[in-house]
Amino acid sequence: MFLLFQYLQNFSELLYPKLCGGCGNHLYENEEVVCVYCRASLPLSGECDFENNASEKLFWGKVSITAAASFLFFQKKSSTQHLLHQLKYQQKENIGEWLGEQFAYSLQSKGRFAAVEIIIPIPLHPSRIKFRGYNQCDAIARGMASVLLIPIVNGVLIRSVATQSQTKKNRFQRFENMESVFSLAQTSAIKGKNILLLDDVLTTGATLVSAAQVLQQAGSNKLFVGAIAKA
Numbered sequence: 001m002f003l004l005f006q007y008l009q010n011f012s013e014l015l016y017p018k019l020c021g022g023c024g025n026h027l028y029e030n031e032e033v034v035c036v037y038c039r040a041s042l043p044l045s046g047e048c049d050f051e052n053n054a055s056e057k058l059f060w061g062k063v064s065i066t067a068a069a070s071f072l073f074f075q076k077k078s079s080t081q082h083l084l085h086q087l088k089y090q091q092k093e094n095i096g097e098w099l100g101e102q103f104a105y106s107l108q109s110k111g112r113f114a115a116v117e118i119i120i121p122i123p124l125h126p127s128r129i130k131f132r133g134y135n136q137c138d139a140i141a142r143g144m145a146s147v148l149l150i151p152i153v154n155g156v157l158i159r160s161v162a163t164q165s166q167t168k169k170n171r172f173q174r175f176e177n178m179e180s181v182f183s184l185a186q187t188s189a190i191k192g193k194n195i196l197l198l199d200d201v202l203t204t205g206a207t208l209v210s211a212a213q214v215l216q217q218a219g220s221n222k223l224f225v226g227a228i229a230k231a
């Protein structure tokens with residue numbers, strides 16, 4: 001039976017070879033999602049271990065954050081961009097889960113995020129979920145939750161306004177664009193909680209600041225911020 005399973009598996013890999021999410025090369029049998037080379041060359045930011053890092057500085061003077069970290073540096077045409085692009089636009093949710101796991105291991109190393117009790121992925125507007133079918137941040141959150149062994153809280157933080165894409169806006173417009181975008185469906189799930197707010201890419205921090213303000217006004221306790229990549 002096992003041999004038959006092995007045979008079928010090999011056969012299906014012949015037809016649909018597993019490819020590395022970073023470089024597109026074929027994966028070896030013992031490799032999952034990302035090849036050994038891409039894994040070793042991830043542009044780690046090191047921010048999980050250090051306070052006053054570049055991601056934390058984005059929030060200074062805007063919202064009170066206990067700790068923030070981006071897992072990787074985002075470089076154009078890099079494996080990080082390739083990974084995030086496939087996660088966001090090509091239904092490769094397993095890439096998000098894998099990135100979430102790696103990020104979580106990194107967060108655990110110095111204990112700066114040890115107080116986190118729940119993960120809240122930044123929600124998409126329902127119209128975008130309908131279009132894309134999933135929220136890429138949910139996949140990242142699942143990977144993190146499986147390592148940190150804490151729950152994901154979905155459906156409480158709501159994106160009530162569909163914003164235009166941020167990519168062509170300047171810094172000021174980005175913050176303006178994000179004002180009153182989020183609301184809460186209820187407050188009991190977040191009251192007094194230490195929350196990790198999670199996004200895929202951190203650029204100006206406008207989205208996360210806006211979401212953090214809503215949570216704080218509703219009585220959350222400590223707020224932590226995490227992103228897979230810092231642009």
Ligand SMILES: [Zn+2]
Nearest residue numbers: 020023035038
């Ligand atoms: Zn690779």
